[in-house]
Amino acid sequence: MILCSSFSKTIAPGVRTGWVIPGKYKEKVMHLKYLSHCSGEIFMQQVVANFLREGHYFPHLRSMRQHYEALQSQYRELVESYFPPMTRISRPQGGFSLWIEHPPVDNRKLMDVLNRNKVIVLTGEHFSSAGCFTHHLRINYALPLIPRRRNGLKILGETLKLASL
Numbered sequence: 022m023i024l025c026s027s028f029s030k031t032i033a034p035g036v037r038t039g040w041v042i043p044g045k046y047k048e049k050v051m052h053l054k055y056l057s058h059c060s061g062e063i064f065m066q067q068v069v070a071n072f073l074r075e076g077h078y079f080p081h082l083r084s085m086r087q088h089y090e091a092l093q094s095q096y097r098e099l100v101e102s103y104f105p106p107m108t109r110i111s112r113p114q115g116g117f118s119l120w121i122e123h124p125p126v127d128n129r130k131l132m133d134v135l136n137r138n139k140v141i142v143l144t145g146e147h148f149s150s151a152g153c154f155t156h157h158l159r160i161n162y163a164l165p166l167i168p169r170r171r172n173g174l175k176i177l178g179e180t181l182k183l184a185s186l
Contacts, residue, residue: 022044023041023042023043023044023046023050024041024042024044025039025040025041025042026039026040027039027040028040028069031078031081031082031085032069032072032078032081036065036069037062037065038062038065038066038069089117089162089163092162092163092164092165092166093113093119093162095162095166096119096160096162096166096174097110097119099166099171099174099175099178100119100121100160100174100178102178103174103175103177103178103179104121104123104177104178104181104182105123105124105178105181105182105185107123107124107185108121108122108123108124108181109121109122110122117161117162117163118159118160118161118162119159119160119162120145120157120158120159121157121158121159121160122156122157123156123157123158123181123185124156124181124185125155125156125185126156126181126184126185127184128144128146128155130184131144131180131181131184132144134180134184135176135177135180138173138176138180140173140176140177141173142158142160142173142177143158143159144157144158145157145158145159147159158177160174
């Protein structure tokens, strides 16, 4: 068994550093690491190692968890206030996306209106190889709710309300 993970979602998105416990595959993993990274990520690895060694990781995780819980709550409130009444919102246990189920609409018309208003959203069909989830959306809540994003959610909700009548 090999265990591995990354710090890109827990320390910062740009941190392309992870860890591996290779078990009996240690020699193969070390060889692959040598072939693929030779020396490219050493500085960031040292930064992460110091961050961990100095005890900053777990306080940082607690802080980030609170930060993202607050953002998720803010996004949920906006979806609840702007979207049609029958809209359902997921309660994710991980990740940074809300899965939104809205009343059925013509997604082509929806996307036309949103494109004209410069609102970018992916419908549920993009996340299914079988074309399912036609009345679902995925909204990333990891980004700060700047006025442009608030307005985009408002336009999306109003468009869905009009389209589902």
